[in-house]
Amino acid sequence: MAVLQTSPLTAEQPVLSVENLTTSFLVDGEWKEVVRDVSFEVAPGETVAIVGESGSGKSVTSLSIMRLLQPDTSRISGRISLSGRDLLSLPEREMRKVRGNEIAMIFQEPMTSLNPLFTIGEQLSEALLAHSSISAAEARSETIRLLEKVRIPSAASRFDEYPHRFSGGMRQRVMIAMALATKPKLLIADEPTTALDVTIQGQILDLIKTLQEEEGTSVLFITHDMGVVAEVADRTVVMFRGEQVETGATADIFHRGRHPYTRALLSAVPVLGSMKEHLRPLRFPVVDTATGLSDTPVEVPDTVSTERPVLAVKNLTKRFDVHSGLFGRLSGRVHAVEDVSFDLHAGETLSLVGESGCGKSTTGRAIMRLIEPDGGSVVADGKDVLALSKKGMREMRKSVQMIFQDPFASLNPRMTVGAAIAEPFLEHRMGSRKQALEAVHDMLLRVGLSPDIASRYPHEFSGGQRQRICIARALVLKPKVIVADESVSALDVSVKAQVINLMLDLQSSLNLAFLFISHDMAVVERVSHRVAVMYLGEIVEIGPRASIFANPQHAYTKKLLSAVPVPDPSRRATKRAMAVEELRSPIRPVDYKISPIRYKEVGAAHFVAG
Template identity: 60%
Template sequence: MTDTATTSRPVLSVENLTTSFKTKDGWNAVIRNISLHVHAGETVAIVGESGSGKSVTALSTMRLLPAGRSRTEGRILLDGKDLLAATEAEMRSVRGGSVGMIFQEPMTSLNPVFTIGNQIAEALVLHRSLSWKEAEAETVRLMERVRIPAAKARLHEYPHKFSGGMRQRVVIAMALACRPKLLIADEPTTALDVTIQAEILHLLRELQREENMGVLFITHDMGVVAEIADRTVVMFRGDMIETGPTGQIFASPEAIYTKSLLASIPRLGTMGAASAPKRFPEVDASTGNAVDGREMSPVAQTASPILKVANLSVRFDLPHGRVHAVEDVSFDLHPGETLSLVGESGCGKSTTGRAIIRLISPTAGTIVIGGQDVTKAGTRELRTMRRMSQIIFQDPFASLNPRITVGSAIAEPILAHGLMGRRDAKTWVAELLEQVGLPAKMADRHPHEFSGGQRQRISIARALALNPKFIIADEAVSALDVTIKAQVSNLLLDLQEKHGLAYLFISHDMAVVERMSHRVAVMFLGEIVEIGPRAAIFDNPQHSYTRRLISAVPVPDPVRRGLRPEPLTEEIKSPVRPFEYVPPKRSYREVSPGHFVQVTTS
C-alpha cells in the first residue's frame, strides 16, 4: 500500500451498492449496501463462502450482469466517475482499458479457436489503437513479462497447449495489456496447485508494484488473503459484516462468522504428536470459537492389504511422442488407512486412481484388489471388484445426472448390481443420506437444488451405497469453501472410523492432507519420489520437490507475510517423451522405518 493511499482519492469507490435479480416473486436483493474503496498500489480482499456475494460485487462493478434481469443501485466511482451512469460505449473502453479483470477459470476465459497471441493483441488494438504488427510485438513483451517461456515461439499456439498455470499467466497478460488503474481478480488461484499459486501471487505483487495498480482480490482462501491483502472485507449471505486492515481482522476478528471462518482454516504443523489423522476443529456456531478435533483411531496393520499396486505404468501415445503419465508406481493400502497421493496437476495422481479401478487401462504392472488382479479381470470380475472400490470425483455436479433425482442417482448402483429391490433400496438411500448429514426427504430433489458441499455429500453417499472396502477420493474437497471443506473432511474421517474404510486420498492441498493421512506419497512427473508416514513426510521431507510443495503452502498469518522463500518460476517439465525413450529404473533409500525417498540420478 502506498504512503499516500489514505489521503489521495481512491481509484475505486463503491458506495451503498445493492444488486437485485428479477424472480417470479419480484426483485430479490443478493448483495445489500456494500461500501468499499481501493487506492492506487493497495490490495483489498473480499472474502466469504460461495453464495456470499463476492463475485456479484465484482460483476456489478464491471456492469457485466444481464440487463433487464438485474438491477444495481448505489454508486460505483472509478477515479471519481460514476460507472452506473456511463453509457455502454463508455463501459467498453473501461473494461480491459482502465479496469482489467481476471476470472477464476482461465480455460473458459480464453477462446479455444483463436491463438494466444491473437487474443492478447485484440485488446491492444481495441484500447491502445496499435496496428496488428505493433500489437504482436507488444504481446510478446507482455508474455515475457508474465514469464511465459519461449514467448515468441508460443505466440501462435492455442489455449489447449498451455498448462493451467501458463493459461492463468496469459489471462493476467490480457488483463494488464492496457496498463489498467484497477485490477479485479476473481478467485484467480483457486483452481491452481499450491506451487503454481505461489508463482501467480508473486507475479501479481511484482506487477502491482511496477504499475502502482489498485487490486480488488476476491477469494475464499484465507491463506492467500494473509499473504497479499492490505485490507479485508468479509461478506456473508450478501451483507458486508466486517472490514478493516488484514492484520487486525486476523488478530482480533469481531464478527462470529469471521471467527468461524478463521478457525476452520487447515494449518500446517498443527498435528502435534498425533500418529493418526485428526478431525478438523469443531467451531461453536454461537461464538465462532474452535476446539481442535480429536485424533482418530490408529490403523491396525494387517497382513493382507485391501489394495496392492506394483510397478504400475500408464502411457498415452501422441502423434509425435508418448506421455509417460504414470511410471513404475508401487504402494499398498490397508483396511482403515488413508494414503494420500500429492503433487501438481499433471503429475499422474488422478491417472493412478482411475487406472486402479480400470477407468483407464494400465500399460504395465499389477493392481490387486481383495486378492484379485484387476489388470487381468474380465467384465464379470470387474463388476465384483467395483462393489469393493468406489471413487468420489472433484466436481460433484459433473458426476451427477442433472435429469434424475439424487435418490435415484444413489440407488442406481444398488439396482444395477441387483443387491436389493426398489423398496429396500429406497430405505437404504434414506439411511445413506442421513449418514452423510442430509435429511432423507432430500432424495426427491435434483442436483441443481443443492449447494456444492451438499452435492459432495451426495457423491459420498453414492460411493457408500455398495458397502465398498476402499474409496478413491480424487480432489474430493479441493473446490469447497474452507468451512465446508472442514465439514466434508470430518465426515470422511467419521465414516472411515465407523465402516473401516480405506481411502486413497488424491489432493494438492497439503494442509488438508496433513490432517487426513496415515501415510503420504509424493508424485512428480508420474513417479513416486517420496513415500512414508504422515509425520515423517511433513516433519522430515527429504526430496527437494516435497520441500517445494510444503514451502509453497500459504501461511494464514499476515505477520509472517514475506517470510516464505521466493517461488520457483520455471514451468514443470513435460511428461511427453520420444517413442524410443526407456525410463531409468529408480532406486529408493529408507530414511526411517517406512519412509522412502527416490535416489536422484544425474
Template identity: 70%
Template sequence: MTPTSETNAAAVLSVRNLTTSFLSEGEWKTVVRGISFDVMPGETVAIVGESGSGKSVTSLSVMRLLPKTSSRISGRITLDGRDLLALEDTEMRKVRGRDVAMIFQEPMTSLNPVFTVGRQISEALTCHKPMSAKEAQEETIRLLEKVRIPNAAQRLREYPHQFSGGMRQRVMIAMALASRPKLLIADEPTTALDVTIQGQILDLIKTLQEEEGMSVLFITHDMGVVAEIADRTIVMYQGEAVETGTTADIFTKGAHPYTRALLAAVPRMGSMIGQPDPLRFGIVDKETGIPGAEVPLATKVEAGKPVLSVRNLVTRYGINKGWFGRRTGAVHAVENVSFDLFKGETLSLVGESGCGKSTIGRSIMRLTDTESGEIAVNGQNVHAVTRSELNQLRRSIQMIFQDPFASLNPRMTIAEALMEPFIVHKLGTRKEARAKAAELIEQVGLSADMLKRYPHEFSGGQRQRISIARALTLDPKVIIADESVSALDVSIKAQVVNLLLDLQERLGLSYLFISHDMAVVERVSHRVAVMLLGEIVEIGPREAIFANPQHPYTKKLMAAVPVPDPARRALRRPISNDEIMSPIRLVGYEPPARTYREVSPGHMVRLEEEAA
C-alpha cells in the first residue's frame, strides 16, 4: 500500500496524515506523526511496534477515546466515508460499538466486576438497537455461543471473576460483536494470555471475521502473532510508520533497520537445535539493522550437591463456606513435586496460568505455607529454620516478580529501593549501601545518575532491570524469576534475557525460570519441567524436551506457540470450548499415585494411563 493524499473510497477505514499530540508540562508533545493507512473490507491490518511507538495511541485516536483537555488530533479519519473527527460527541458515541468496536488488552479491567457478563453484553445491544429484555437475552446467548463459550444460557448469569482469562477475552469479543461492527480494533488482545489460550483467541478472531465479513485493525508487538493473523502490516517506530506492506513482504523483504531488529528479536522455536548451552540473543541495532553476535553461555553446570532441592512438595489452599467457615475443599496448587537445581543451572518451570508454577516459587521463599514436603537451600531445610535464620537464608535465594511496577514502592527512589535490603540485613553502612546500589545499577545496564528517579519515570524494561538489580543486592546464589520477561516487548525481552545470562556467567547464579513462553524457555534453559494442574508431567534436559516431547500437554504447549512465518496464516487449530481443568478438589480427595517412564537419560514423562 502506498498512502495517498486522497481517501480510498473502497476502504472501511481510511486514515490520512494522522497526528496526535499530548499536553505535557505546558507543551504539546507529538507522539504520532503523519500516519496514513487504509483497512479494506474483510482485511486484517496489523500495526506493530514496541511500547511507546504510538500504535495504541493511533487506535485510541481512531475511536476518539483520548481526553479532549490534554490531547490534540489532526488529519482525517473516515469510516465508510464519514469523517470521524468532524462528528459531534453524541454522534461519535453512536458510531462506537455500532460501526467500530474495540477489544482492549486486559479484559478484567474492561469488564465491570459488579454486573453479570450477560447484563454487560445486553447493555451493548440495547444501547444501539431498541429491543425487549427477552430479545436482548436471546441475542446475548447467541453471541456467547458464537465465541464458543459452553453452557452460554447458564454462564450469562455469572460475573467476570468466575471466568478464566481466555474466557473473559471471549466475552469482550462477544460485546464487540454485539452490533455487528464493520471494523474491529483489537489492541494487544492476547498479550496477557497463556500461549494455548492466545492461539485459541487468534483462531476465534479469524473464524468470526470470515463469518461476519468484518475488517480488523490488530495492534501488537508480537511478530509471531502478526504472521498468523495479518494480511498487511504497518511497522511503527517513535510515532511514525517506518514501513508498510503485505505481511509476507515485511517478513521476507523488510528493508527498514527497525523492522529487521523486531524480526530478529523474536525467539523462534527450534532455533536451538544442536546448541547444548543457553544462547544470548543477537541484538539488532534499530538504526542500522546490523545484528549482534549470538553468544552461548560459557560456564558449565556444576553437578554434585544441588543448591536447591525440592522433595514431594504439596501446597494447597483451603476453601471454606457457610456461616461457620466449614472446610469444603481445597485448591491443589502443587501436588507431590520434586526436583533439584544445581550451581550455574537454569531449570524452567512451564505451563499455563493456574498450573502451580508460581506457587512453587512462593513456597520455596516461604511466602506461602505448604502442606508437606521438603525444601532445602544449600542443604538447609527451609521449614526447619527460625525467623532470623530464614532472613539469613533469604540472602541466598531471591525472587524477581512478573510486574516490576507492582513490586517497586512508588514512593521510594530507585536508590532507596536498592539500598533497603542491604540495610535491613545489616550488611554495612548507608554509604556502603549507596555504593552497592550504584554498582548494581551499572551492572544491569543503567546509569548511576538514574538512582534519584522514581519507578514511574522508567520504562517497563528498565523497571525489570531495576528489579533484577535489587535481587542481586544480597549476592544470592539462586534467583527465582517468576514470569520476569513475559510482559516485555520483544527487543526488551531479548535484552533482559541476555542480561540474566550475562549475570549467570559472571556470578555463577542458578535460576528457577518460571514462564509460559516456550520459545524463551528454549533459549535460556538447561533443563525444563512441564507442569499441569500442580504436577510435573514431563521433565528433562532442554534438548530432549523440545526435540522429543512425550506428554500430550507438552506437545499442545509447543503447537500453540505463534511462529513468525506468514505461510502459517491459513493454519487453523481446533478451537477448544473447555475451561482449563480445575485444581479444586473436595475434602477427602486423595491424588492417585503417579508413575513415570524414563525416555532417555534424565528425561522423565508421566504415564498417561495413570493421569486420569
C-alpha cells in the first residue's frame, strides 16, 4: 500500500487528497488495472506535478479524479477528497456541479476542446452562465475581463471571433480563461504545453504561474517534460507503468532521485548549454529503467566532408495562393519559403529550427518535390532536382529520403513491417525478393530490432519502435541524405534519446547527411554541426552550432533560446517576461515586392540577416 505524501508547505486541509487510487478498465471481459494504489495531496496554492511517459497512467489518474471515464467500462476505487468531500461517493448530478466549478481542467489540444461552430466569446460566456446566476450582458463583460487577464491582445474585439482565427497558444489561453472563469479550487493541467512551440510554451508557463499567484489556485500539472516540471512544480509524483514510484519535493527528486526510472527520465533530458565543451554531436545517456545503470554520453566521430555538398539549395521559394470572396478571387499569397539557401555535406547534420508556420517543413517537402517549388534550385548528389522528369525523380529519391513526424501514419496498417521496408527496395528494382528479404533483416539489425519482427504489423509496436522501422525503410535504399521532419518530437523523452542516438550512430557508420527539422532547441544543440534559424519563411541566422548557441545575434534566435525550459528547480520562481504576441502572418498582398535578404558575417561561417 502506498504511503500518503503530505505537503510540508502548509498545515491546512489539502485541497485535493488522493488515497490508494486504483483504476481498472474492462478489456476482453476482464478487469485490467492501469493505475494502482496511487496516493498524494495538493495543498492550497501548491503546484504538484505528475510526471511519466506515455502509458504511465498519469492522464488516467487525472480523468479518474474528474470522474470523466466511461462508467460501464471503468472502475475506480480508493478515496478522492476535494476539501474533505469524497468525490467517489457523489451522485453524477452533484459531480457535474463540481466539474468546472470547483475543479477545472485544461487539456493538451485546445482546438479539439473548443467548438469550431461557436465564437470564443460565446463559449466562455456559456461556462459563466452555466455556473452562476448572471445576465448575458454581465457574462460578456466578465468574459472580456477574463480574456484580458490571460493576456489576449485586443480582447474586446476578439470576443466574436471563431477558434480557427486564433493561434495554438492563444487558443490555450482561452482554455485557461474558461477553466478559471468560476475561480476553481483546483486546476488540472493535462499536458497543456506539449502541442505548443517553445516560445508559446514559455508564455503559457509564465501565465499559469502569474494566475496562480493572483488567484491562489492549486494546480495539478501533468506532463512528461522534466524541464517543465522543474519550472512549475513544488512537489513531484513520478509514475511508471501505472504505479507511483517516487514522490517528494521537486528539488529532492531532481538532485536526489532514488528510483531508477526517475534517474532515467532526468538523464534523458537534453540541457541547453551542455555542449559548450564539445565540438561534435553527442549521444544521449540512456539509463536502463530496471537497473538504473547509465551509459556515458560520448562524442560522435565527426566525419563531415569538405568536398562538393550532397545537397545544395539556392534561393528556394514556395508561395501558396489565397482565394477569397464568392468567386474565389486571388487575394494574397502565403510566403511559406522565401529565398532559402544552404549547403549540406556528407556526414553533416544541419538543423532547420523555428516555430510552427516558419516554413521549415515546407522547405523539406519542397526539396523532395512533394510540393512543387516556385523558384530557386535544388541540387542533390549532383542532379538538378527541379529539372528532373518523373523517372528522374524516382532515381533521385534513392539518394534523398524523408522520415516524417508520425511513424504510425507513415506505415500501412495492412502491411507487415517487413513488407513495408522491402517495398521501396523492390519498387526501385534494387534486387530480387530474396535479396530484399536479406536487406530487410540487415536494416532491422542496424536499427536495433530483431529480424523476427518482420512478419508483425505496425500496431504491434511502440512509437519508438515504429520510428526505427521508418528509419530502416529510409535506409534500405542506401541514401546519402535524410530529411528528418520533426522525426522525434512525438516520442517520449527516453525513446527520443534512443532514436536520436541511433541516427547519430548510423550517420557515423554510413556517412549520412541529415537535414534535421525541429523546434526543440535543446535536442538541436546536441545533434547538430550547423544550425539555420527560420522565421516567416526566411533563414534569419545560420552558422556553426557552437556559434549560434554561444553567440546568437538575431532577436528571434535569442527569443527561441530564452524560452527553452531548464531542468533546474531553483528557477521555479523565475519568469521570462516574454512579450505576448502571435507569430506574424506570412500572407502578403498579390503585388507585394520582396526585398532581397542581406546577410552580414558575424563570425566564422556565421551569418545573420541584417
